[in-house]
Amino acid sequence: MQDPNPLPWGALDRFQAHFIVRKDAGASVKNYVARTILTTKGHFGNKSVVKVHWDGPGSLASKLNSDTELNDMIAKQSLKDATIYVEPTDGAVRIRGKWDNHIAFGITKELFEIYDRIAGHIKSV
Numbered sequence: 001m002q003d004p005n006p007l008p009w010g011a012l013d014r015f016q017a018h019f020i021v022r023k024d025a026g027a028s029v030k031n032y033v034a035r036t037i038l039t040t041k042g043h044f045g046n047k048s049v050v051k052v053h054w055d056g057p058g059s060l061a062s063k064l065n066s067d068t069e070l071n072d073m074i075a076k077q078s079l080k081d082a083t084i085y086v087e088p089t090d091g092a093v094r095i096r097g098k099w100d101n102h103i104a105f106g107i108t109k110e111l112f113e114i115y116d117r118i119a120g121h122i123k124s125v
Contacts, residue, residue: 013101013102014099014100014101015099015100015101015102015105016096016097016098016099016100017096017097017105017107018094018095018096019094019095019096019115019119020089020092020093020094020095021092021093021094021095021119021122021123022091022092023092023093023122023123023125024091024092025088025093028058029088030056030057030058031057031058031059031060031125032058032060032086032087032088032093032122032125033056033057033058033060033061033086033087033088034054034055034056034058034060034061034064034085034086035054035055035056035083035084035085035086036052036053036054036055036074036082036083036084036085037052037053037054037055038051038052038053038079038082038083039051039052039053040079047079048079049074049075049076049077049078049079049082050075051071051075052071052074052075052082053065053071054071056086058125059125060086060121060122060125063121063124063125064118064121067117067121070114070117070118070121073110073113073114073117074114076110077110077111077114080097080098080100081097081108081111083097083098084096084097084114084115084118085097086118086122093122095115095118095119095122097111
């Protein structure tokens with residue numbers, strides 16, 4: 001007898017956009033690690049971002065925290081889009097958000113401008 005509710009096998013329907021900035025972190029890897037800490041208001045579907053703070057051990061997080069215009073741009077995004085991670089990889093620094101399914105996956109013009117501004121800060125560190 002075949003199971004009417006089989007477990008999912010193989011690739012799941014999840015996508016994630018990665019923006020790669022060519023920058024060699026070298027020995028100062030910790031300088032290029034940062035993530036957003038969000039202050040929110042509301043509950044469940046009405047939850048919205050009020051304030052953005054960057055958390056990280058290096059100079060990039062403090063540089064991103066000092067850019068108030070960038071943080072205001074991020075605060076206007078949805079909770080999912082405002083969650084941003086910056087991390088070094090081999091010979092580059094990656095900027096990424098959260099995973100999405102094929103229906104919700106996409107990058108808006110505003111989100112691209114945010115990632116572009118973060119990339120500018122990465123290049124200047």
